[in-house]
């Protein structure tokens with residue numbers, strides 16, 4: 416069984432559950448039973464046809480997930496191994512057959528739900544914190560959409576690195592929760608919140624700004640940045656373009672970047688990719704890194720799963736768990 420779409424459009428209208436036989440693995444391929452796969456914003460964009468990768472149709476979404484090896488013709492894997500996908504996964508399915516080079520063997524005992532979410536959110540946070548600017552000990556990192564999966568990983572990783580985080584959120588009820596997670600400060604993402612953030616930072620400024628919203632929110636981050644700091648856009652939840660005042664580039668020398676994990680996975684050398692996932696998987700197992708789970712669903716329950724994404728009381732990621 417797999418979820419598929421035959422034309423681009425709204426996920427709730429386009430997804431259908433279809434029956435198919437698992438494909439036997441060819442040379443160097445592995446047949447997986449899919450254990451879990453989250454619904455990420457990128458999956459929704461993928462179905463809408465607005466993502467950086469536009470698939471041939473029909474297509475199965477599920478950019479990340481973890482599975483158990485049922486049959487292997489790749490020397491690195493044996494039946495019973497638990498793995499996560501590094502390439503594009505097509506993981507909203509009960510089974511998938513993939514080339515073994517696109518898989519990463521998970522440490523035994525890792526929680527399959529966290530393992531299913533390891534590829535995208537923790538790694539995006541990790542790469543953005545390490546790939547752009549050198550933040551000094553105790554230095555500030557500012558971000559919007561701080562309650563997102565990526566945002567929460569940024570908070571947890573900065574805590575480990577000894578960097579302080581200024582977090583902008585849409586909803587006041589998130590403040591205590593994110594402080595408990597390790598955030599140094601949390602403010603509402605509006606003009607009053609910006610003033611509050613400046614007061615808390617008391618003349619200090621951020622070396623790195625991580626933007627998943629765009630528009631005025633991205634500009635508020637710029638207003639909290641140090642001269643020469645790096646502003647990195649990795650998401651566009653507000654669907655508004657960046658507006659950058661000329662003076663911020665001319666007099667303040669801000670660097671404006673974009674980040675896309677897919678490009679890193681394509682360009683990084685495999686040993687570096689494996690080292691990164693080993694490190695992050697161990698942090699997950701030690702309980703130092705993780706993404707909260709809102710709800711888990713069988714594939715057939717996809718209308719309810721999609722509805723949870725926009726529910727006001729959503730408390731984390733929504734996942735399909737076909738094999739758990």
Ligand SMILES: NC(=O)c1ccc[n+]([C@@H]2O[C@H](COP(=O)([O-])OP(=O)(O)OC[C@H]3O[C@@H](n4cnc5c(N)ncnc54)[C@H](OP(=O)(O)O)[C@@H]3O)[C@@H](O)[C@H]2O)c1
Pocket residue numbers: 455456457535536539560561562563564565566584585586627628648649650651652653654674675676677731732
């Ligand atoms: N470039 C990359 O490689 C990469 C990798 C991973 C993720 N991303 C992007 O990063 C963003 C977050 O992804 P995720 O998986 O971490 O998300 P997520 O856990 O599903 O959370 C989505 C977040 O977006 C916020 N949000 C939703 N609509 C918004 C709006 N109109 N204005 C402002 N905020 C809004 C939500 O706020 P509430 O907390 O208030 O609900 C929530 O914090 C997405 O844009 C995703 O595509 C990019």
